Amino acid sequence: MNSSRNERRDANERQAPKWDTSVANAEALLADPLVSSGLEQIISARLGRRVRHLRGEPILKDQANPRRTRLYRRAYTKHWLKITGPLRNGSPIRIGDDRQLVVLSKSAVDLAVCPPLESILNANRDIAILAPYFWGCFEASGVRIAAWEWLEWDRVPFKNQSRESRTRIVEAIARLNAIDAHETVPALTKWVDIPLRWFERRFRGMNPTVRNEFEQLNQSTCEIMKHKEKLVRRLLATGETFLTHNDIGPGASNVLVTNRGEVMFCDWGSATLSVAGADLRALAVLREENNLLCHYIEKMAEHGIRLSSSDVRFNYQVLEGFRCLRNGWREENVLLIKNGLDLLRSHI
Numbered sequence: 001m002n003s004s005r006n007e008r009r010d011a012n013e014r015q016a017p018k019w020d021t022s023v024a025n026a027e028a029l030l031a032d033p034l035v036s037s038g039l040e041q042i043i044s045a046r047l048g049r050r051v052r053h054l055r056g057e058p059i060l061k062d063q064a065n066p067r068r069t070r071l072y073r074r075a076y077t078k079h080w081l082k083i084t085g086p087l088r089n090g091s092p093i094r095i096g097d098d099r100q101l102v103v104l105s106k107s108a109v110d111l112a113v114c115p116p117l118e119s120i121l122n123a124n125r126d127i128a129i130l131a132p133y134f135w136g137c138f139e140a141s142g143v144r145i146a147a148w149e150w151l152e153w154d155r156v157p158f159k160n161q162s163r164e165s166r167t168r169i170v171e172a173i174a175r176l177n178a179i180d181a182h183e184t185v186p187a188l189t190k191w192v193d194i195p196l197r198w199f200e201r202r203f204r205g206m207n208p209t210v211r212n213e214f215e216q217l218n219q220s221t222c223e224i225m226k227h228k229e230k231l232v233r234r235l236l237a238t239g240e241t242f243l244t245h246n247d248i249g250p251g252a253s254n255v256l257v258t259n260r261g262e263v264m265f266c267d268w269g270s271a272t273l274s275v276a277g278a279d280l281r282a283l284a285v286l287r288e289e290n291n292l293l294c295h296y297i298e299k300m301a302e303h304g305i306r307l308s309s310s311d312v313r314f315n316y317q318v319l320e321g322f323r324c325l326r327n328g329w330r331e332e333n334v335l336l337i338k339n340g341l342d343l344l345r346s347h348i
Contacts, residue, residue, distance in 0.1 A: 112269030
C-alpha cells in the first residue's frame with residue numbers, strides 16, 4: 001500500500017503543476033477578500049475578540065530551489081491583523097502593546113497539516129514543547145489555507161549552531177518525542193517503504209549520458225537494498241513508538257530558535273509515530289554526536305523512557321541513510337546518494 005502511494009506521488013511530481021506558486025499567485029491571494037475575511041474569522045474564534053485584517057505581503061521561499069517550489073505548489077504570505085476590544089484572560093499567544101498580530105499563512109491545493117496534533121501543542125504551550133500557535137485552516141480561492149503565529153528567526157544549519165543551541169534543540173526533540181499522541185497521528189516509520197524497483201525506474205529513466213555516470217551508484221544501491229528487510233526488522237524490533245516530527249533537518253528546516261533561546265518546531269504535516277531517535281537525523285552529519293546523543297537519552301529518561309544509545313544511533317543513521325538514498329536518486333544528487341549508501345553500509 002505504501003509503495004503504491006509512493007508511485008502515485010512520483011507520477012504526480014512528473015506532471016505539470018496545476019497551481020503555480022509564483023509571486024503573482026501569492027499577490028492574488030492577498031487581493032482576495034475571502035482570504036482576509038477567513039483569517040479574521042479563525043483568529044477571532046480563537047481569541048474571543050474581533051480582529052481586523054490590516055495588510056499582507058508575499059513571502060518568497062525556496063528561491064534557490066525552484067524545482068522544489070514547483071513540486072509542492074505552495075504559496076506563503078505574511079499578514080498583520082489588529083485586535084479590537086479587550087482580550088479575555090489567558091490569551092494563547094504573546095501580543096505586543098500595539099495589539100497587532102502577525103500571521104504566517106501557507107496555501108496549497110493539497111496542504112498537509114495535522115490539526116489534532118497542532119491543537120495538542122497549542123494546549124501545551126506552558127511546557128517546554130513549543131510550536132508556533134496554530135490558528136486553523138479554511139478554504140479560499142480554490143486552495144486550502146492554514147495560519148500560524150509569525151516568529152522572527154534566522155535559518156542556521158545545525159552544524160553551524162553553537163554547542164549550547166544544539167543541546168537545546170536535541171533536548172527539545174526528546175521532549176516532543178515524549179508527548180503522548182497515540183490517538184492523534186498514524187504509526188508510520190518514514191523513508192523505509194521504498195521498493196527496489198523505484199530506484200531501478202529512476203536509473204532507467206535517466207538521460208543515457210547521465211545514466212553512465214550513475215552506473216556504479218545503481219549497482220551499489222541494488223546491493224544495499226538486498227539488506228533492506230533486515231534493517232527494517234531491527235528498526236521495528238522494540239515495538240515502542242514515539243511522536244516524531246519527521247522533518248527536522250540538518251539545514252535547520254522547521255527548527256526555530258528564538259531570540260529568547262526558545263526552541264520551536266513548525267510544519268507538523270509529516271508527523272507520525274516512529275522509532276526512538278527518528279528526529280535526530282541531524283546528528284548523522286556530525287562527528288561529535290556522542291555528547292548530544294547523551295543529552296537526548298537523559299531527557300527521555302526524565303520522562304520515564306529508557307533507551308539504549310546504540311539502538312537510538314542505529315535508528316537515526318539507518319533512517320537518514322534511506323532518506324538520503326531516496327532523495328539523492330530523486331534529485332540525481334551524487335553526494336546525497338553516497339551519504340546514504342555509507343550510512344546504510346555501516347550497519348550491514
